Amino acid sequence: MSSFKYWGFGLHILSEIPFPELAPATSFDQAHVKIRMGSIPEFQDGFSFTTGRISYTMNDRGLLFTVQDIGKYYVSGGDTIVIHPDHESIESRLLRLFVLTTGMAGILQQRSIIPLHTGSLLIDGKLTLIAGRSGAGKSTTLAGLMNKNYRIFSDDIVVLARGTDNHIHGIASYPMIKLWEQSMQAFEYEDRSFPIMPGLEKYGLFFHEEFDTSQYPINRVILLKLSDDGRFATNQLTGGCAFEAVVEHIYKPSFFNTPEMRILKFKTITQLLQNTAVYQIARPANCAPDELLSHVTSLI
Structure with missing residues (x-):
């Protein structure tokens, strides 16, 4: 075999x-x-x-x-x-x-390792995580950042680990970015040779040559969500609000609901937030990709 x-x-x-x-x-x-x-x-x-x-x-x-x-x-x-x-x-x-x-x-x-459902950028040796529920614009934002030559570290999952500096570091999952057809069109990506699954207009773009297997400290988390009033708004989250917002983006959260896993979640995310700024961008349901991208890049 x-x-x-x-x-x-x-x-x-x-x-x-x-x-x-x-x-x-x-x-x-x-x-x-x-x-x-x-x-x-x-x-x-x-x-x-x-x-x-x-x-x-x-x-x-x-x-x-x-x-x-x-x-x-x-x-x-x-x-x-x-x-x-x-x-x-x-x-x-x-x-x-x-x-x-x-x-x-x-x-x-x-x-006993916590994964976050988030994309990430590597900037000056530190990671910026970008997360959002379905429809919030994470994939479109990552596609736009890639188009502007930002270094994509991981697309969909970042693994959290304690570094030797006692800070929480991020580890990439694998070298593929998954983009919806809308994002492919918005930023004129042509390669549709790797559909994720039949009947789904979502495609994998590989970046094996640029893939980085090292772990890096996380210094910024940007959370995307749809706004209630149809306007853009950016806020920095702190304390319990930051904790609750980040915990919502643990990957496969139903796997981490035992008493032991709840303790692990609390310790890991609390330690992460000791050295990490958390921002939330609320965006209109209908906005140009470049407009959302400008709000994200203003934070990085």
Whole structure:
């Protein structure tokens, strides 16, 4: 059986199947995470819930999640992901998509590591995080910043880690930016060779050559949201308001609701905010991409 070595989410990954989305790793002695195809063990007891097309069961031994019409995934020990497709004709790209999202979120949770659902820029050796709920303009903003030659550090997930300076640092997930068709058109990106999934007008743009596997301190968080009055407004958040606003952007928040995970969330985000400024930009529902971009760049 072939094996492929990658770096992603701050971890060395050994996989039975190729992942073009991940950064290749030339060598490592021991993998942090192994990904393989196989049968799923019996897994009945635990906390179960469903969101959209994915159903989950979690317990002390691991995470089992089922994606409708795609397959089952078993995540255990913070070091293993097993994939069992519904049938042999499932496109590999779809199988990989849920490994890189839900599967790796499960790995990070089992390793007691907090991921944030945020894009990021690397500016003068420090990270600016940019987050926002669906429709707030995060993808469009990242596309515009990329178009203006800002250095994109990570697109969708930033992993939080304590640095040797005792500050919270950010680690990139993998070298692909996912952009909706609207953002592709707005900034005249032509490459649509890697659609994220069938029927979805969202495309992956790779940046393997510029990808940085180092970790950097985070000094700024910019949160985007739709305004209530149809105007732009920028505010700096502090104290409890900043904490609550940042916690809302933890990736796969339902994975981090046990008492132990709540303590981890509190400690990690509190430490992050000791050295990080948090800004919130409220924007009209209908505004030109360049107008939103100008408000973001005024903070960086």
